[in-house]
Amino acid sequence: MPELPEVEALAHHLREHAVGRRVQRVDVASLSVLKTASPPWTALHGREVTAVARHGKYLDVAAEGLHLVTHLARAGWLRWADTMSATPPKPGKGPLALRVHLGPPGQGPGFDLTEAGTKKGLAVWIVEDPDTIEQIATLGPDALSLTRDEFGAVLTGRTERLKNLLTSQRVLAGIGNAYSDEIMHVARLSPYATPARLPEESIDQLYDAMRTVLTDAVTRSVGQDAARLKGEKRSGLRVHARTGLPCPICADTIREVSFADKAFQYCPTCQTNGKPLADRRLSRLLK
Numbered sequence: 001m002p003e004l005p006e007v008e009a010l011a012h013h014l015r016e017h018a019v020g021r022r023v024q025r026v027d028v029a030s031l032s033v034l035k036t037a038s039p040p041w042t043a044l045h046g047r048e049v050t051a052v053a054r055h056g057k058y059l060d061v062a063a064e065g066l067h068l069v070t071h072l073a074r075a076g077w078l079r080w081a082d083t084m085s086a087t088p089p090k091p092g093k094g095p096l097a098l099r100v101h102l103g104p105p106g107q108g109p110g111f112d113l114t115e116a117g118t119k120k121g122l123a124v125w126i127v128e129d130p131d132t133i134e135q136i137a138t139l140g141p142d143a144l145s146l147t148r149d150e151f152g153a154v155l156t157g158r159t160e161r162l163k164n165l166l167t168s169q170r171v172l173a174g175i176g177n178a179y180s181d182e183i184m185h186v187a188r189l190s191p192y193a194t195p196a197r198l199p200e201e202s203i204d205q206l207y208d209a210m211r212t213v214l215t216d217a218v219t220r221s222v223g224q225d226a227a228r229l230k231g232e233k234r235s236g237l238r239v240h241a242r243t244g245l246p247c248p249i250c251a252d253t254i255r256e257v258s259f260a261d262k263a264f265q266y267c268p269t270c271q272t273n274g275k276p277l278a279d280r281r282l283s284r285l286l287k
């Protein structure tokens with residue numbers, strides 16, 4: 001799932017290439033991605049893209065009073081093309097969900113919102129005010145814009161497990177399963193730790209790890225020109241999705257805890273005093 005760094009890289013690309021261009025046409029290939037009916041998507045036609053923002057993992061393209069907001073869900077992506085095909089897409093065929101022409105179709109640039117796989121979750125809202133979208137109105141502070149003091153205030157007295165807290169968008173916006181694994185590994189903290197019981201030094205480590213992991217990932221993703229890739233491509237992960245491989249810090253074997261249709265990873269030596277975490281605690285940990 002694209003998280004803060006990937007979405008920030010996509011926003012970066014659009015700020016450089018889409019701002020100042022006019023929406024010539026929007027093609028909707030999958031009606032089910034549209035979560036709003038009014039204003040219709042045709043209301044975007046003729047409007048100039050004025051700004052591109054990111055709210056947590058949500059991307060917000062502003063065009064003269066309207067906002068096209070998207071959440072890429074598990075397997076969605078935004079792909080830029082310098083020349084967009086003029087042929088209207090066939091509904092229900094392939095990964096294309098929505099296409100935005102930012103120049104004459106067939107000659108000008110634009111971007112596609114695509115979604116791979118059969119489990120569809122990509123969502124698009126067309127609104128006058130992004131704060132009318134409940135998921136955005138309820139987001140916690142952005143993980144990259146928080147100061148150390150604000151971060152401390154967010155965690156004070158929280159008794160949930162760290163893994164849960166870091167990935168809860170209402171607590172902290174932008175971090176998902178992959179980067180929470182990386183942040184806790186860099187901070188040398190257990191996914192099952194509870195912030196209320198952590199000393200200040202651990203909160204310092206966690207804050208520093210969050211900044212470093214996210215900032216490095218944004219730099220890498222911007223450097224790859226994410227919007228020209230077919231999908232999310234991560235590099236530099238140390239524990240996430242590396243079950244069974246050696247930890248790059250201590251060479252212990254990376255372990256995983258799995259539940260329903262996901263899993264998270266950690267290094268026992270670096271994070272849990274060498275102790276493997278029990279799966280059975282998960283029903284309470286991650287609902």
Ligand SMILES: [Zn+2]
Nearest residue numbers: 247250267270
């Ligand atoms: Zn390790």
